[in-house]
Amino acid sequence: MVYLVLLQKDLRQFDNPALYHAVRRQKQVIVVYVMEKRLGLTSKWWLCRSLQTFFEELDPFWIPVLYLDNSDKISELLEYLSKYIEIERIHSNGLDFELPDDYDEIHDSFQPNLIFKPEDMIKEYKIFTPFWKSIRANCSPVKPLPIPEYSRKNYVDLEFDEYIDLPKMDDSDRWNQMDQYWKIGEKAAQERFESFVKTKLSDYDHGRDFFCEDGTSKLSPHLRFGEISARQIYERLNTKSTERFCSELGWREFAYHVNRYHPDMTKIPLNPKYRDFWPEFNDDHLEAWKTGNTGFPVIDAAMRDISTTGWMHNRLRMLVASFLVKNLLIPWQLGEEWFYEHLVDADPAINPFSWQWVAGCGTDSVPYFRIFNPMLQGEKFDSKGIYVRKWLPEFADFPLKQNIHQYIIKQPQLCPKNYPKPIIDFKSSRERTLSTFKNIVAPKVIQLKKPRLV
Ligand SMILES: Cc1cc2nc3c(=O)[nH]c(=O)nc-3n(C[C@H](O)[C@H](O)[C@H](O)COP(=O)(O)OP(=O)(O)OC[C@H]3O[C@@H](n4cnc5c(N)ncnc54)[C@H](O)[C@@H]3O)c2cc1C
Incomplete structure (x- = not known):
């Protein structure tokens, strides 16, 4: 009986609810990364490198990691897996597609990479300030979860022959050049966060606007792919003196709040x-x-x-x-x-x-x-x-x-x-x-x- 962890984004081990709860139940675990429905070319470059790193980090724990390039093929994947294993439960941190009906009952959907649970905000807010005040006053973020403690019981002793190829980018000067600018993956995200806290945070309120200087955290791609948890950052920096930085994270929460009520906002003006x-x-x-x-x-x-x-x-x-x-x-x-x-x-x-x-x-x-x-x-x-x-x-x-x-x-x-x-x-x-x-x-x-x- 296996726990299947379906991930989209969330390429981290620290504070990853879907992964943590599967491992904690001492069940065999298989991780599948499912490509998101909307992914731009440059973010795909990031994803390719991030996935590679994440999969390598899980490797020592013998947790098979598979890759599905299109969520429309989810039934095919589940059918393929059922030839080898029996799926007891499916964990995710939210998905941008529906699972086949028969899997609904065994699916646990945990919190996506946001500070607050989106469903805790029961009414729609149109203006940022009342939204941010209200969610902070009425909801409490859950404490970040530790890195799972893997055990032998999580091992799956199976070698798969499909869904094992990771996505790749064509070789191009642009991607080679981009390598100079970024370090990718959970470890790099944690290092960037620490370095920002130590060297830039105290001047953030002033320095954040001067684009000629490097005054912001540049954590956005790490947050985008869930290499670092928003709850972790908020738990550490939710103080009076870092209010401005937290409110930027608040804008991120607000964009997701608005998107929940207006899933078509990519094309349709809200007004x-x-x-x-x-x-x-x-x-x-x-x-x-x-x-x-x-x-x-x-x-x-x-x-x-x-x-x-x-x-x-x-x-x-x-x-x-x-x-x-x-x-x-x-x-x-x-x-x-x-x-x-x-x-x-x-x-x-x-x-x-x-x-x-x-x-x-x-x-x-x-x-x-x-x-x-x-x-x-x-x-x-x-x-x-x-x-x-x-x-x-x-x-x-x-x-x-x-x-x-x-x-x-x-x-x-x-x-x-x-x-x-x-x-x-x-x-x-x-x-x-x-x-x-x-x-x-x-x-x-x-x-x-x-x-x-x-
Ligand atoms: C036209 C336009 C398009 C944008 N597109 C994106 C996008 O696709 N992805 C994206 O992450 N951000 C986007 N932003 C928001 C913002 O510009 C970036 O999040 C920010 O520049 C990232 O730099 P940083 O990590 O150094 O931010 P910091 O100032 O260090 O802020 C910390 C984190 O707070 C969040 N944040 C900061 N500012 C905003 C904001 N205005 N709105 C929402 N969240 C914010 C980000 O997750 C950021 O990493 C866009 C802004 C504009 C005006």
Whole structure:
């Protein structure tokens, strides 16, 4: 009689409820990783490496680890396993697919990698602050579980010949380059957390906005793949002096809360006013945004950063998203898709939630009239142009004393020869957006061209 642990994300041993409770019952255990329904290419790169590490870590305990590349094939997998074993129970930490009906009764679904149990919040909140206050006041997070104590009873002495090949990425320069930027897996996540607590946490409230510095934790891909437990972080840092950091974790909880009530939010604006709206847009502008050739240094530096490292600082995510939606008037769904393919931490709840937030069509959103100015933001958070110079080689000879963010307006003649001129006039694009958004009154507004959604 075997306990089957079905995992999606949750590639850790510490505080992994599905794994812990299976091992603790002293039953034979088989772990199966099931590919998520929505996974971007760059996050798949992360997953491949993370899975490899996780499986190697389980190897000494003789727990077979299998891989299912598509959850639609779950019945085939269960049928295959039943040739060899009898499944007593199935454990998961939540799944993005349904198990066949006959397995419902033996399925225990534990808490996903969130601080609070999503089902403890019985009413829908649309605004972050009351949500965060209420959940903290009324619910208590469960204490993180230790690493399971494996015993001989957990061993399964069987060699499988199917479902054993792990996913692989094609060899490419991009993936080789990404290896330089990241250490992946549970051990790396714990080390990053410790190092953040020791060296950056005390200055987080101030440092978190300066994208030219490395002031945030960069834990997002580790949290995305469950290499570290959100409850572990919260238990350690839930104090008055680290309130700001905890509230960022709170935004993560909120995105999942909203997604629970709006599973279609990847494509559909949460605010119905924006549902049928999107004017015609310029394909060349979209291409310039994707490739980092808009002529706005901070936007282009950020876009080249994400294409190289698979990550972008939160403030820059807000700036490039605002620029796409509110200056280029391009549907947010196209930016969301592009981010999803290029981020190591591309998250099915947080990414669409954040895009809707910036686009002004989410629940607790930036109002439509708040449009980030990339030149002023660059001046404020990268005053010496360190970040821009790092990502835009075109600025290698740009005079150190000149303002690398504001030259567009004040000294356009300083534009480096091999760098594009701005693709739009910032001021008039802003005015166009303000008048367009102001005039959206009812769900039905002229729809000249539909966003190309996949
Ligand atoms: C347009 C846009 C798209 C985004 N897409 C994603 C995404 O796909 N995946 C993702 O994890 N985050 C996303 N974010 C949120 C945020 O930018 C990242 O979580 C953050 O930059 C990760 O860096 P960090 O780990 O250093 O964060 P820290 O500042 O160290 O914060 C710690 C953790 O809190 C969580 N967190 C921080 N900020 C936010 C936030 N604004 N919303 C929700 N959770 C947050 C993350 O899990 C993060 O790792 C997006 C933001 C925007 C504006």
